[in-house]
Amino acid sequence: MFRALQATFGIAVVVFLLMPIFAILPLAFTSSVFLNYPIPAYSMRWMHELTTAEVWRTSILNSLIIGSGATVLATVLGTLASLGMRRGALPMAGLLRTMFLLPMVVPAVVLGVGMQIFLVRLGLASTYLGVIIAHAVLCIPFVIVSVSAALQGIDPTIERAASSLGARPVTVFRRVTLPLAIPGVVSGAIFAFATSLDEVVLTLFVAGPNQRTLARQMFSSIRENISPTVAAAALLLIVGTLCLGGLGALLRWRQGRKTAAAAA
Amino acid sequence: MRPFIQFESVSKAFGSVTVVNALDLAIEKGEFVSLLGPSGSGKTTILMMLAGFERPTQGAIYLDGKRIDHLPPYRRQMGVVFQNYALFPHMTVAENVAFPLEMQRVPRAEIARRVERALDMVKLKPLKDRRPSQLSGGQQQRIALTRALVFEPSVILMDEPLGALDKQLREHMQLEIRELHKRLGLTIVFVTHDQSEALTMSDRIAVFNAGRIEQIDNPQVIYDTPRTRFVAEFIGETNLIEAKIASVDNQVARLSLGAGLSARAHAAGGLSAGQTASFSLRPERIRLGMAPEGSNALDMTITDCIYHGDHMRVQLARDDFSLVARCERLAGHWTVGAPVVASFDPRDCTVLAQ
Ligand SMILES: Nc1ncnc2c1ncn2[C@@H]1O[C@H](COP(=O)(O)OP(=O)(O)OP(=O)(O)O)[C@@H](O)[C@H]1O
Ligand SMILES: [Mg+2]
Secondary structure, three states, rough: OOOHHHHHHHHHEEEEEEEEHHHHHHHHHOOOOOOOOOOOOOOOOOHHHHHHHHHHHHHHHHHHHHHHHHHHHHHHHHHHHHHHHHHHHOOOOOHHHHHHHHHHHHHHHHHHHHHHHHHHOOOOOOHHHHHHHHHHHHHHHHHHHHHHHHHHHHOOHHHHHHHOOOOHHHHHHHHHHHHHHHHHHHHHHHHHHHHHHHOOHHHHHHHOOOOOOHHHHHHHHHHHHHHHHHHHHHHHHHHHHHHHHHHHHHHHHHHHHHHHHHHO | OOHHHHHEEEEEEOOOEEEEEEEEEEEEEOOOOEOOOOOOOOHHHHHHHOOOOOOEEEEEEEEOOEEOOOOOEEEEEEEEEEEOOOOOOOOOOOHHHHHHHHOOOOOOOHHHHHHHHHHHHHOOOHHHOOOOHHHHHHHHHHHHHHHHHHHOOOOEEOOOOOOOOOHHHHHHHHHHHHHHHHHHHOOEEEEEEEEHEEEEOOEEEEEOOOOEEEEOOOHHHHHHHOOEEHHHOOOOOOOOEEEEEEEEEEEEEEEEEEEOEEEEEEOOOOOOOOOOEEEEEEEHHHHHOOOOOOOEEEEEEEEEEEEOOOEEEEEEEEEEEEEEEEEHHHOOOOOOOOOEEEOHHHHHHHEEOO
């Protein structure tokens, strides 16, 4: 009885979470000019619009540029930070870790306001670099969480063994630590890219008209002219995110299998 | 001339806890020395100081006449085998074994040749393209050993390398390591808490207790004449006898054992009449039945008889004085409750330091 209730509740939550997504997706293929049901006929017209109209094309391109930039920046910095905080090499590593994870919990608006003031000072407001930095700040916690977990999983005696076999610290890092941490770095990068892809709030604050990302463009187009291109863009984002998520899951699965085999 | 490896009053403290206390230890080239002791006695710490992963708080460590305690591990040229093998999980077996040679910038062709030969030596060449996770525990152990040997280090350090293997495989590997030690003339420092492993493998055993060496000597001396109560109890099984010295005459002490029994023991010196001392008497040194000329003979009663497969363990008592004797199964038939004469040579009764 209780189990049935649990199952029903679970399904209800899933439906509640997924409903908006399923509601919007069919509209990407409507032939009507309105973003609502019923769908008179199916067509690729809005998908076509998405890939040909100038604003949409640049926004997709911007998302890719900013996403890649933020991913690279966040992955490098996040990985370095995780390495630094490893095994209490630093005093107050715990406090530092909390600080690094702060962007996850600080309201994005607050971050946005601060970020804008800061970037204006630096002369980076409304530039690609500015947006990339802002996105990277949001992405770094994901990289840190993921890389730290991977580093935690490395048996320190393996590094000791390398060292006793004649490897200098840099070589130990290059030949042993890094290769073993790479799955964590890659999944951190995937999270980072996905985060940057759907980030709107910070972008509203720091991006100029030239750095409109896809998410930002969807946000404004739904207020200006409610065309089904938004649904097409949503479809694109969902497919992109699903691909990234799938890739991440695949990596985690492979890593899990490898460590399970190593532990056996 | 310094010994090959020398610890000179080395101490190690973690915070306020002293783990190794003013250790002096000398190991000759080509020697197989076991560090034996209970958990927490500081064996790993000593090995890690030798390998360079821990720094002594005090004292100096020498290798081949040179002081090494300030050198990082990668400059010490020691092959370390860890308890959990510590193979590189992302490299194949061959890559694992090649690693130390690459670190020494050995030319590629020679690396391939030496890896091949080393894997041949442990009969694992067919597995060279596998990952460590695809090997059994014993195979991983052998690869770890090969990896530590292949770059011809001056010393091999092993920290309970056989701890994770089952009994049969462990015994097989013990023989294999001993064989390698003899054939290649290796200097090996071997940490274990398994006393039979230490006895069968080592040239010398250092018995540790709480960061100090209780006794260091060859296995036979350690077993036959343990110097302290700790060593007597830790290595093998023993009868600990508390006795009052009745008289000392010409290196032979007459003991009164209680329950009206008395016996003679060869006193190593330092004993005087009237004092109380502890003695160790190995169960297999006690004979039941007839007493040969010149041996101690005690009239006792059999209280229990335990079957151990290849031998019997016979419990003897007289009032509150008791002994355990180990007898061959075919040596006789013992009935519980029957009186028996237990005899032993005065030389087998070893006095222990207080
Ligand atoms: N890094 C450390 N910090 C603090 N204490 C330590 C550290 N390493 C070891 N110790 C302590 O030092 C003592 C000796 O440890 P060690 O590992 O040398 O023992 P061991 O003889 O190898 O024991 P075992 O047989 O269980 O491996 C232990 O009490 C341990 O708690
Ligand atoms: Mg240990």
